[in-house]
Amino acid sequence: MNLFKSLRDIYGKTTVKHLRDLENCERKLARHRNHLVYTLRCRDLSLTPPSLKIKCPINTKKAKDIILQAQRNLLRERVRVINNKLVNLKSQKSDLEKKLKAIIPAKSELDKEISSHLARIRENTFEKTKCRHVRKLQNLTERDQNKKSKHGLSTGATEPDLTGTQLKKWVVNLSKYKLSRAQNNVLAKGLDYAVSPTNVCSNEFVIATELACKKLTHPEAIQLRAKVTSALKSSKPPKSNLSKDERQAVKDLKKEDSIIILPADKGRATVILDKDEYNEKVNNLLGDTKTYEELSSDPTQKYKRKLVAILTRLNEEDKITFGKYKQLYPTAENIPRLYCTPKIHKPNAPLRPIVDYTSTIGYATSRWLADILGPMLGNTVHHVKNSTHLAEELVDILIDEGAILNSHDVVSLFTCTPISKVLDIVKDRVSKERWLRDYNQSQGFNLTADDVYS
Template sequence: MEDNATPHRARLTNQFLEQEGISRMLWPEPDGAFVGTFKVPGRQEYQANNKKGHVVNLSKYKLNAAQTSVLTKGLNYAISPSKIPAEEFVLATELACKHLPLADGIQLRAKIANTLKSSKVPEQNVTKEERKAIKDLKKAEDIIILPADKGKSTVLLDKVEYEEKVNTMLGDKKTYEELPADPTAKYKRKLVSALSKLKNEGKITETKYKQLYPTAENVPRLYCTPKIHKPNTPLRPIVDYTATIGYSTSRWLADILGGLVGNTQHHVKNSKQLAEDLAKVVIEEEDILNSHDVVSLFTNTPIDQVLEIVKNRLEKESLLREYNRDTGFKITSEDVVHLLEFILTTTYFTFKGKIYRQLFGTAMGSPVSPIAANIFMEALEQQAIATAPLDCRPKLWLRYVDEILEVIQRDSVQQLTDHINQVDKSGSIKFTFEQESQGQLPFLDTLIVKKDDGTVKLLVYRKPTHTDQYLNYQSHHPLHQKLGVIRTLYNRKNTIVTEDEDKVEEEKKIQEALQTCGYPKWSFGKVKDQMESVKPKKSAKKTDDSTRSRGMVVLPYVKGVTERVSRVMKKYNVSTAMKPHNTLRRELVHPKDKRDPNNLTQAVYKIPCLNCDLSYIGETGRKFGTRLDEHRKEVKKVNSTVTTRAGRKESLTTVNKSAITDHVVDKNHVIGWGTLRSLARNKNDLHAG
């Protein structure tokens, strides 16, 4: 709901206002009741041994014991909050109330408030020294902390070296060019024109148009992850497209075009399907296992070929007709290709204040990029297989995106490699290969092992960069998420590993790795019992208004508090999900250019009063800076007209646009414009409905 909607009169109380939407609410600040005593459990000790390369320090910065201890926990380690994040619970409650009847909303607010006031902060899971270590690492301006490209290691690089490598990459004139000015406004006009045309021609609905309309105007941001498994630690470029003009359209195109992928006999969806396909394979004595891998698929995908392939397939296949039938839309293949061309040819981003455009290929980070690359690879492989000379044609060809598994005659690998490297007429797509070694070949997360009879068995494959670092059990995550780590690894064992004795060994490895991460022995038995007692899902029953779900909200996780809040919301048929309140990644990993907070859209924000403990919590779908200016102007206008007692008395009966203006008029208080802050960066942070 837009936050300058129908004006009304807000009545302030010590708890909550009657429901008129989140932007009308003023909630009391948390008082002393939210503050509890806490201690660091005595079990915590520094674990600075950095097992299995959890921390890879490639910088000149010397880590002390506490800093190493912190980083060894992993970047997904959630830090216990030192106070209850009441504002986030308030925000989630308001989002839930939008989907409730008025009376239910009032009750829910009261119950949540009582729950929060009786809550205590949880025990702390970092020591005093580790908290200081986090602060010191945040202040270290000469280093940059990043997740490794593979393996979950935490990597420290000298910032100067990192930026030099990125600038060297951006200096490739065939792939990138620096732009003299920000093209966002121009690109936005072009996209809005295309979307408006679809709406005006009745090809999409008004609702879909509003969903796709680019309210955000942020420039995409480049960052890179270090490939520590390769010489000289090259970087993998990734572009953050969230909250940018083309993000929603890119997601929509990915939804539409996703149906074009995975319909060939050579496509591998996941490791489970791979295991099923390989169960039928018998390898002859003259054959070997071999794999091919595309070099930098995303940045080398030829866009013109992608557009041509998509257009031809949409015209020949029934996908688009079925999509229009299901949605009521009337979009054509030309419409889809036009939007796809816009998204794929307007790849631009900022790095260190400069703006660049990608001249070739797709960008890793855009939702539609993996789909576009996959569509191209399907067409390429069909041509490669059909035109391969008979003496080097593989007996088995299975592909997962840019990785191909083959069973082929031992002496034909180089001939096949030469052939497939000539198929792409643009010359940008090149393959490397890896042959089996001692009858074994890794592919995806499996290790394929040839047996004496020509059949194969499968094991779980761990790359040389694998660290056995999983979510630390002391991380401030909900218990069900920690047990989910065990369940995921057990499911992988059951899905991939083909022989019973190997399953026993794999289970031992899982337990050893997780016990190193702090998981107690009872947790493994609990998960096994849960998995064995899983019952088949029953068909959904028809629900009436009293049991129908009224949306979903995301709650910050605070042990002992979030569970109680979740139970309260469940009584009102509001579903909940839990997310960590704060993690080491959020504290320490900041490789992207900072965004101007005034350009935030879909923002939820808080403006405090300087004279009392009340705060205004609002949301806007437009630019945060624009909405803030409206607040200021309205308050300034009211203050300039209310100069006498009679004038102020008259103003109390005037209907203003927001509760913040009502509060200024009613109490004659001063608003803390300089201390306002954003509570959620966009609607993706919190969900409702």
């Protein structure tokens, strides 16, 4: 609301109306992009959205074929209409942006706030619409499969092709181990595929119930326990979402010690590597003495004492609340764990190192700092969010004849970043920008740029 008040006070109601129109345009663009993807998926999977279904008045095969063809034509027409709508919306967005740029000076504080505000609107609308369309597509696919199963038809048309091109796309076997067909099938589902349990996980429900009972009165707790107990006694495990061969394949893969199964660095492919080769690549990576240094002892306790001292000082100086102090106080002392993901899009599949910081002394503090420093992202003209954003930025750029558009491949970005310079830049940005003051007011804190830097 402060943004619109500032615009109204400085530039008048017309400018506010332009920004509101631009907001609506961003929302419509986000919705239509998701709608286009949903429609194209329906077309590729030979599915008809409920809004385009036509009731067949004649119960003959020829009549049903006519209706089916009509539905496909309507689906193609919808794709064309959405594409035209996107073109019109982009043109409308461009006009509104030009009107605002003509009024508001470029790179001013208001211009940055407007860019950040529109980015949030675009992202939130896109994610909400995406979730809704994903659910719609899943429901539509399930109904289609159930219908075919009911009539004794094969559902293979809507299942992923696990042979040939699709198999190479989703399962990349770089090891000497030969996968069976069932193992290929189960790996193609992805490493985040939730396998249905063979029994009801009673222990998890009991633990969750007891945690909830702590916040209830004694009579309410007794009533809740009785309901949960009754539900568990009558519950049955869900229907298996893996075939018998696939379940056996999972067991066989767990027992195989010669291979390691990893997610690809880019894309959703599953990669199989020989464990010896993986260990050799990791050791070679850590053997780079210019990047990594071998420690003579575990420094966890040292860093814990240092972090506790900083948090205690901030609490004693009333710069953070006691509740936040307790939340950030390090209790877990696990050592950060390194693992690697293979870059299959590059020759010889080099590894990308990733440090798992979960349950370490600085995990809670790192998440808190990420929330504080998050608003700094995306506020520069050089920021590119993803490939879609880059494509949008390049649409209006004309390259001279003979010129070349070059893309640089950065190797080991984070390990090559000078930490001291980055910290100085962060401190400078935090001290100059006002969002830290707004954050303090909203949370009841009194942090300074030096506190964030420490």
